[in-house]
Amino acid sequence: METPRTEDVQHEEAVKTTVVALDQGEESFHALEWALETIRFGASDKVVLIHARTSPASRLSAFGGPGYIVSTDLILNMEKAQEREINEFMDRALQLCEKKQVKAVKLIVYGDARDVISEETKKLHANMLVIGSHGYGAVKRTFLGSVSDYCVHHVECPVVIVKKKPEKKDA
Protein backbone atom coordinates (compact mmCIF):
# COMPACT_ATOMS: atom_id res chain seq x y z
CA MET A 1 0.00 0.00 0.00
CA GLU A 2 1.26 3.46 -0.92
CA THR A 3 1.81 5.47 2.23
CA PRO A 4 1.09 9.19 1.92
CA ARG A 5 3.82 11.39 3.41
CA THR A 6 3.41 14.94 4.57
CA GLU A 7 7.01 15.74 3.84
CA ASP A 8 9.56 13.96 1.76
CA VAL A 9 12.83 13.09 3.41
CA GLN A 10 16.05 12.96 1.44
CA HIS A 11 18.20 9.87 1.78
CA GLU A 12 21.67 11.27 2.22
CA GLU A 13 24.66 9.00 2.73
CA ALA A 14 27.10 11.05 4.80
CA VAL A 15 24.58 12.60 7.13
CA LYS A 16 23.77 10.89 10.40
CA THR A 17 20.06 10.43 10.77
CA THR A 18 18.33 9.96 14.10
CA VAL A 19 14.71 8.87 13.91
CA VAL A 20 12.56 9.89 16.88
CA ALA A 21 9.13 8.27 17.10
CA LEU A 22 6.41 10.60 18.37
CA ASP A 23 2.89 9.47 19.25
CA GLN A 24 1.44 12.71 20.74
CA GLY A 25 2.16 11.39 24.25
CA GLU A 26 4.41 13.17 26.73
CA GLU A 27 6.67 10.12 27.01
CA SER A 28 7.58 10.37 23.35
CA PHE A 29 8.20 14.12 23.74
CA HIS A 30 10.48 13.32 26.65
CA ALA A 31 12.31 10.84 24.38
CA LEU A 32 12.95 13.70 21.95
CA GLU A 33 14.17 15.97 24.77
CA TRP A 34 16.50 13.16 25.90
CA ALA A 35 17.89 12.78 22.38
CA LEU A 36 18.52 16.49 21.96
CA GLU A 37 20.27 16.75 25.32
CA THR A 38 22.31 13.56 25.07
CA ILE A 39 23.34 12.96 21.49
CA ARG A 40 26.18 14.75 19.79
CA PHE A 41 24.72 16.18 16.58
CA GLY A 42 26.99 17.42 13.80
CA ALA A 43 26.01 20.48 11.74
CA SER A 44 24.69 18.35 8.89
CA ASP A 45 23.16 15.59 10.99
CA LYS A 46 19.43 15.51 11.21
CA VAL A 47 16.52 14.29 13.24
CA VAL A 48 13.49 12.78 11.54
CA LEU A 49 10.42 13.13 13.72
CA ILE A 50 8.14 10.31 12.71
CA HIS A 51 4.48 9.90 13.55
CA ALA A 52 2.48 6.83 12.57
CA ARG A 53 -1.06 7.95 11.91
CA THR A 54 -4.04 5.63 12.20
CA SER A 55 -5.58 5.20 8.77
CA PRO A 56 -9.08 6.66 8.24
CA ALA A 57 -10.32 3.18 7.27
CA SER A 58 -9.34 1.62 10.59
CA ARG A 59 -10.95 4.48 12.51
CA LEU A 60 -14.16 4.12 10.49
CA SER A 61 -14.39 0.46 11.46
CA ALA A 62 -14.76 1.53 15.08
CA PHE A 63 -18.18 2.95 14.15
CA GLY A 64 -18.93 0.27 11.62
CA GLY A 65 -21.00 -2.12 13.70
CA PRO A 66 -24.72 -2.65 13.13
CA GLY A 67 -26.94 0.20 14.21
CA TYR A 68 -24.46 2.98 13.44
CA ILE A 69 -24.89 5.33 10.56
CA VAL A 70 -21.98 7.69 10.46
CA SER A 71 -22.22 10.88 8.48
CA THR A 72 -19.37 11.62 6.11
CA ASP A 73 -19.23 15.14 7.50
CA LEU A 74 -18.61 13.82 10.99
CA ILE A 75 -15.77 11.62 9.75
CA LEU A 76 -14.25 14.47 7.76
CA ASN A 77 -14.43 16.78 10.77
CA MET A 78 -12.79 14.17 12.98
CA GLU A 79 -10.06 13.71 10.39
CA LYS A 80 -9.43 17.43 10.27
CA ALA A 81 -9.40 17.77 14.04
CA GLN A 82 -6.96 14.87 14.37
CA GLU A 83 -4.73 16.28 11.64
CA ARG A 84 -4.66 19.64 13.37
CA GLU A 85 -3.72 18.05 16.70
CA ILE A 86 -0.95 15.95 15.15
CA ASN A 87 0.47 18.93 13.32
CA GLU A 88 0.43 21.06 16.46
CA PHE A 89 2.30 18.36 18.38
CA MET A 90 4.81 17.80 15.60
CA ASP A 91 5.38 21.53 15.21
CA ARG A 92 6.05 21.80 18.95
CA ALA A 93 8.65 19.05 18.50
CA LEU A 94 10.18 20.83 15.48
CA GLN A 95 10.41 24.05 17.48
CA LEU A 96 12.29 22.25 20.25
CA CYS A 97 14.81 20.94 17.69
CA GLU A 98 15.20 24.42 16.25
CA LYS A 99 15.79 25.83 19.73
CA LYS A 100 18.53 23.24 20.27
CA GLN A 101 19.94 24.05 16.81
CA VAL A 102 19.41 20.55 15.50
CA LYS A 103 18.15 20.16 11.94
CA ALA A 104 14.84 18.31 11.90
CA VAL A 105 12.07 17.28 9.54
CA LYS A 106 8.71 15.72 10.25
CA LEU A 107 7.37 12.61 8.61
CA ILE A 108 3.76 11.52 9.09
CA VAL A 109 2.88 8.14 7.65
CA TYR A 110 -0.43 6.25 7.71
CA GLY A 111 -0.22 2.75 9.11
CA ASP A 112 0.44 0.60 12.12
CA ALA A 113 3.11 2.15 14.33
CA ARG A 114 5.15 -1.09 14.45
CA ASP A 115 5.46 -1.32 10.68
CA VAL A 116 5.71 2.39 9.98
CA ILE A 117 8.50 3.09 12.46
CA SER A 118 10.62 0.04 11.68
CA GLU A 119 10.19 0.34 7.91
CA GLU A 120 10.87 4.06 7.72
CA THR A 121 13.92 3.65 9.99
CA LYS A 122 15.30 1.11 7.53
CA LYS A 123 14.39 3.19 4.45
CA LEU A 124 16.14 6.22 5.91
CA HIS A 125 19.27 4.17 6.73
CA ALA A 126 18.98 5.75 10.15
CA ASN A 127 21.90 5.63 12.55
CA MET A 128 19.63 5.42 15.54
CA LEU A 129 15.97 5.12 16.52
CA VAL A 130 14.73 6.83 19.68
CA ILE A 131 11.35 5.71 20.99
CA GLY A 132 9.28 5.90 24.17
CA SER A 133 8.67 2.60 25.90
CA HIS A 134 4.89 2.79 26.18
CA GLY A 135 3.62 4.60 23.14
CA TYR A 136 0.70 3.90 20.84
CA GLY A 137 -2.06 2.56 23.07
CA ALA A 138 -2.33 0.33 26.12
CA VAL A 139 -4.91 -2.12 24.75
CA LYS A 140 -3.00 -2.90 21.57
CA ARG A 141 0.21 -3.26 23.62
CA THR A 142 -1.40 -5.95 25.75
CA PHE A 143 -2.08 -8.09 22.70
CA LEU A 144 0.81 -7.26 20.41
CA GLY A 145 3.56 -6.23 22.83
CA SER A 146 5.02 -2.76 22.85
CA VAL A 147 5.94 -0.90 19.70
CA SER A 148 9.42 -0.35 21.14
CA ASP A 149 9.97 -4.10 21.70
CA TYR A 150 8.88 -4.77 18.14
CA CYS A 151 11.23 -2.13 16.75
CA VAL A 152 14.21 -3.44 18.75
CA HIS A 153 13.78 -6.78 17.01
CA HIS A 154 13.09 -5.43 13.53
CA VAL A 155 15.61 -2.67 12.89
CA GLU A 156 19.36 -2.99 12.52
CA CYS A 157 20.49 0.32 13.98
CA PRO A 158 20.85 1.07 17.70
CA VAL A 159 17.51 1.64 19.39
CA VAL A 160 17.13 3.91 22.41
CA ILE A 161 14.13 3.14 24.59
CA VAL A 162 13.20 6.07 26.78
CA LYS A 163 10.80 5.70 29.67
CA LYS A 164 8.47 8.29 31.10
CA LYS A 165 10.35 10.92 33.07
CA PRO A 166 10.23 9.95 36.75
CA GLU A 167 7.88 12.33 38.57
CA LYS A 168 9.88 12.51 41.81
CA LYS A 169 12.84 14.49 40.48
CA ASP A 170 13.09 17.27 37.94
CA ALA A 171 16.04 17.06 35.59
Place this chain on the structure above:
Amino acid sequence: METPRTEDVQHEEAVKTTVVALDQGEESFHALEWALETIRFGASDKVVLIHARTSPASRLSAFGGPGYIVSTDLILNMEKAQEREINEFMDRALQLCEKKQVKAVKLIVYGDARDVISEETKKLHANMLVIGSHGYGAVKRTFLGSVSDYCVHHVECPVVIVKKKPEKKDA
Protein backbone atom coordinates in the same frame (compact mmCIF):
# COMPACT_ATOMS: atom_id res chain seq x y z
CA MET B 1 24.35 -12.43 48.47
CA GLU B 2 27.22 -9.98 48.80
CA THR B 3 28.64 -9.27 45.35
CA PRO B 4 32.42 -8.77 45.25
CA ARG B 5 33.49 -5.75 43.23
CA THR B 6 36.86 -5.24 41.62
CA GLU B 7 36.55 -1.50 41.84
CA ASP B 8 34.24 0.67 43.87
CA VAL B 9 32.24 3.26 42.06
CA GLN B 10 31.23 6.51 43.73
CA HIS B 11 27.59 7.49 43.58
CA GLU B 12 27.75 11.15 42.61
CA GLU B 13 24.59 13.14 42.17
CA ALA B 14 25.50 15.79 39.62
CA VAL B 15 27.56 13.62 37.34
CA LYS B 16 25.90 11.89 34.42
CA THR B 17 26.65 8.19 34.50
CA THR B 18 26.44 5.97 31.45
CA VAL B 19 26.60 2.25 32.14
CA VAL B 20 27.96 0.14 29.29
CA ALA B 21 27.52 -3.63 29.64
CA LEU B 22 30.48 -5.62 28.33
CA ASP B 23 30.49 -9.41 27.99
CA GLN B 24 33.82 -9.94 26.20
CA GLY B 25 32.01 -10.17 22.86
CA GLU B 26 32.72 -7.86 19.94
CA GLU B 27 29.10 -6.72 19.85
CA SER B 28 29.40 -5.29 23.33
CA PHE B 29 32.68 -3.59 22.38
CA HIS B 30 30.89 -2.08 19.39
CA ALA B 31 28.20 -0.83 21.80
CA LEU B 32 30.92 1.00 23.72
CA GLU B 33 32.37 2.46 20.51
CA TRP B 34 28.87 3.61 19.57
CA ALA B 35 28.41 5.29 22.95
CA LEU B 36 31.75 7.10 22.77
CA GLU B 37 31.06 8.36 19.26
CA THR B 38 27.44 9.30 19.73
CA ILE B 39 26.90 10.58 23.24
CA ARG B 40 27.81 14.06 24.41
CA PHE B 41 29.95 13.57 27.53
CA GLY B 42 30.66 16.48 29.86
CA ALA B 43 34.05 16.78 31.58
CA SER B 44 32.77 15.27 34.82
CA ASP B 45 30.46 12.69 33.26
CA LYS B 46 31.60 9.13 33.42
CA VAL B 47 31.18 5.73 31.87
CA VAL B 48 30.90 2.65 34.06
CA LEU B 49 32.04 -0.43 32.17
CA ILE B 50 30.22 -3.31 33.78
CA HIS B 51 30.93 -6.99 33.37
CA ALA B 52 28.78 -9.69 34.97
CA ARG B 53 31.05 -12.59 35.83
CA THR B 54 29.80 -16.13 36.17
CA SER B 55 30.24 -17.22 39.78
CA PRO B 56 32.77 -20.02 40.44
CA ALA B 57 29.97 -22.09 42.02
CA SER B 58 27.87 -22.10 38.85
CA ARG B 59 30.88 -23.03 36.72
CA LEU B 60 31.75 -25.87 39.10
CA SER B 61 28.27 -27.31 38.64
CA ALA B 62 29.07 -27.81 34.95
CA PHE B 63 31.57 -30.44 36.03
CA GLY B 64 29.52 -31.63 38.96
CA GLY B 65 27.75 -34.58 37.38
CA PRO B 66 28.49 -38.16 38.41
CA GLY B 67 31.81 -39.54 37.17
CA TYR B 68 33.66 -36.23 37.34
CA ILE B 69 36.32 -35.54 39.93
CA VAL B 70 37.62 -32.05 39.44
CA SER B 71 40.89 -31.01 40.97
CA THR B 72 40.92 -27.76 42.95
CA ASP B 73 44.06 -26.74 41.05
CA LEU B 74 42.26 -27.07 37.73
CA ILE B 75 39.42 -24.89 38.96
CA LEU B 76 41.82 -22.31 40.36
CA ASN B 77 43.74 -22.22 37.10
CA MET B 78 40.52 -21.80 35.14
CA GLU B 79 39.50 -18.99 37.45
CA LYS B 80 42.81 -17.22 36.99
CA ALA B 81 42.73 -17.63 33.20
CA GLN B 82 39.20 -16.28 33.06
CA GLU B 83 40.07 -13.36 35.31
CA ARG B 84 43.06 -12.50 33.12
CA GLU B 85 40.91 -12.59 29.97
CA ILE B 86 38.20 -10.41 31.50
CA ASN B 87 40.74 -7.89 32.75
CA GLU B 88 42.43 -7.72 29.36
CA PHE B 89 39.10 -7.08 27.66
CA MET B 90 38.04 -4.49 30.23
CA ASP B 91 41.42 -2.73 30.02
CA ARG B 92 41.07 -2.56 26.24
CA ALA B 93 37.68 -0.91 26.81
CA LEU B 94 39.16 1.51 29.39
CA GLN B 95 41.91 2.45 26.94
CA LEU B 96 39.32 3.27 24.28
CA CYS B 97 37.53 5.58 26.74
CA GLU B 98 40.83 7.24 27.63
CA LYS B 99 41.61 7.75 23.93
CA LYS B 100 38.23 9.44 23.50
CA GLN B 101 38.88 11.49 26.66
CA VAL B 102 35.90 10.09 28.50
CA LYS B 103 36.29 9.28 32.18
CA ALA B 104 35.64 5.59 32.82
CA VAL B 105 35.80 2.97 35.55
CA LYS B 106 35.37 -0.76 35.40
CA LEU B 107 33.04 -2.76 37.56
CA ILE B 108 33.13 -6.54 37.61
CA VAL B 109 30.38 -8.22 39.59
CA TYR B 110 29.69 -11.92 40.12
CA GLY B 111 26.18 -13.00 39.23
CA ASP B 112 23.64 -13.48 36.50
CA ALA B 113 24.00 -10.79 33.83
CA ARG B 114 20.29 -9.89 33.95
CA ASP B 115 20.34 -9.14 37.67
CA VAL B 116 23.83 -7.66 37.83
CA ILE B 117 23.32 -5.17 35.00
CA SER B 118 19.85 -4.03 35.99
CA GLU B 119 20.64 -3.79 39.71
CA GLU B 120 23.94 -1.97 39.28
CA THR B 121 22.34 0.44 36.81
CA LYS B 122 19.74 1.29 39.45
CA LYS B 123 22.30 1.53 42.28
CA LEU B 124 24.45 3.90 40.24
CA HIS B 125 21.43 6.08 39.40
CA ALA B 126 22.67 5.82 35.84
CA ASN B 127 21.36 8.20 33.22
CA MET B 128 21.62 5.58 30.53
CA LEU B 129 22.41 1.92 29.95
CA VAL B 130 24.11 0.84 26.73
CA ILE B 131 24.02 -2.86 25.93
CA GLY B 132 24.55 -5.18 22.98
CA SER B 133 21.47 -7.02 21.79
CA HIS B 134 22.84 -10.56 21.88
CA GLY B 135 25.24 -10.76 24.76
CA TYR B 136 25.78 -13.40 27.40
CA GLY B 137 25.19 -16.72 25.71
CA ALA B 138 22.89 -18.07 23.03
CA VAL B 139 21.56 -21.07 24.97
CA LYS B 140 20.52 -19.08 28.02
CA ARG B 141 18.94 -16.49 25.74
CA THR B 142 16.71 -19.12 24.17
CA PHE B 143 15.21 -20.01 27.53
CA LEU B 144 15.28 -16.70 29.39
CA GLY B 145 15.11 -14.13 26.57
CA SER B 146 17.90 -11.70 25.90
CA VAL B 147 19.69 -9.82 28.66
CA SER B 148 18.94 -6.58 26.82
CA ASP B 149 15.17 -7.30 26.73
CA TYR B 150 15.25 -8.04 30.45
CA CYS B 151 17.09 -4.82 31.21
CA VAL B 152 14.70 -2.70 29.13
CA HIS B 153 11.86 -3.90 31.35
CA HIS B 154 13.72 -3.65 34.65
CA VAL B 155 15.57 -0.34 34.65
CA GLU B 156 14.08 3.14 34.68
CA CYS B 157 16.68 5.03 32.68
CA PRO B 158 16.90 5.08 28.88
CA VAL B 159 18.35 1.87 27.46
CA VAL B 160 20.32 1.81 24.21
CA ILE B 161 20.35 -1.56 22.47
CA VAL B 162 23.18 -1.81 19.99
CA LYS B 163 23.34 -4.58 17.42
CA LYS B 164 26.38 -6.15 15.88
CA LYS B 165 28.05 -3.84 13.40
CA PRO B 166 26.81 -4.73 9.91
CA GLU B 167 29.57 -6.52 8.02
CA LYS B 168 28.72 -5.13 4.59
CA LYS B 169 29.84 -1.55 5.23
CA ASP B 170 32.66 -0.16 7.29
CA ALA B 171 31.79 2.89 9.36
